[in-house]
Amino acid sequence: MKLLKVTDLHVSYGAITAVKGVSFHVNEGEIVTLIGANGAGKTTVMHAISGLLKPASGTIEFLKKNISTTAPHKIIAQGLVQVPEGRRIFAKMTVKENLSMGAYLKKAKANDYQEIYSLFPRLHERRRQLAGTLSGGEQQMLAIGRALMSKPKMLLLDEPSMGLAPILVKEIFRIIKECNNAGVTILLVEQNANMALSIADRAYVLETGLVALEGSAEDLIANDDVKKAYLGA
């Protein structure tokens, strides 16, 4: 079943059109990745899906309902949750308070925290610390944990590997895969195409606001153009 379906999406910032007719879909249970260089329009697509930006035209359907003009808090209530680029944790709140913010629309139960702590033991150790004092990797874990607190059907991850040491990137991707195995559908935006393709089922390559290529992750890894442009081979 198509959980998320984006059709002919156009998004502009004033006179500049950043996304010029992007179409893609994500089936239930899949990991799909959008890869592409800086300025290809990946984050813009993510913001449009979450309702932070209003599309100029095109539709975004989640669970067969058009959500392209729905308010962000209503989109989240439907189980479509984003982990934003740059983590955006609440630095002046404790780790636990940050997690409770993730469950803002539900009421967080002790059990919900426990699930996140078992996924990220580091967060348990630091639950009373201010989130601003965490390292970059821990902050990324907190950002993902915070999003999982709402028990989403689908997670949008924007550049989760950004600014992290390679060993932490591996750890983060292992956890993303684990969430997916637990039944959460994933849309992943990445500049680190190697890592993204290694865990994804399917991928779309974005170039200057358009889908340039699409296919299974295996096919794209083998594709010569992709290798040259994104995999550094």
Add this chain to the structure above:
Amino acid sequence: MFEMFVSHLINGLQIGSIYALIALGYTMVYGIVKLINFAHGDVIMVGAFIILFLVTGAGIPFIPAVLTAMAGCALLGVLMEKIAYKPLRNATRLSALITAIGVSLFLQNAFLVRFSPNPRPFPRPAISGSLNLFGDVSISYLALVTIVVSAVMMILLHFFVKGTKMGKAMRAVSEDSGAACLMGINVNNTIAVTFAVGSALAAVGSALYASTYPQVEPFMGLQMGLKAFVAAVLGGIGIIPGAMLGGILLGIVESMTKAYISTQLSDAVVYGILIIVLLLKPSGLMGKTTGEKV
């Protein structure tokens, strides 16, 4: 000598706690939308008029009148935000600031046209007498009520912001409204509630202020609003405990200057302190100096 000092201290605490209550409105709004709401002082004026009309016009007892004024001012705050500030949320800070001055002038002049510039006597509650503390030092019951009511309001606000869901939402929006939005927080509602709470506190401040200086006129919010704004900046704008500290400090400094230096100079000293604090610690007494993030 010491007894005089304590009396001045009590006077300072009395006016300072009113400054603090009003400063909270400035600082909460600034914290969440980065706007100095210059019309906040005029909310005090509107609150005083509401109490005046309810008590002298409709014969309603003082406390229910104050509660109604709190609701009325909360509504005024929300309307102000929806009509004047919300459409400008993504505009430059300067446009929003000028709009705030416009809202202030609008309220002042609308009341001027409707109710004339003549001061009216405020129906202050009959709290007279005083409590003897020690020796010749006594505290008037009005001062005691003012200080206690302000303290209770501030404690309630503290628990509201720290402990309730809406309070957490307010903190989240003030830190990063985009991220708060992604948590499912309704940012517009949260901002509206912030204006409502700040304005309701201003109504309480208004009742306390007008009970101390019992005159109601359309420009009464000007001076009071400015002082409370100074208090908010002094403590660190956007920081709730900062507004409390700033207000009380300002009241005490003002009272001491009037007593020991000169009454005429008291405002000069107050604004002078503001300038010195801004020069030495631009983020205010309780503010953290943070570099602008790029």
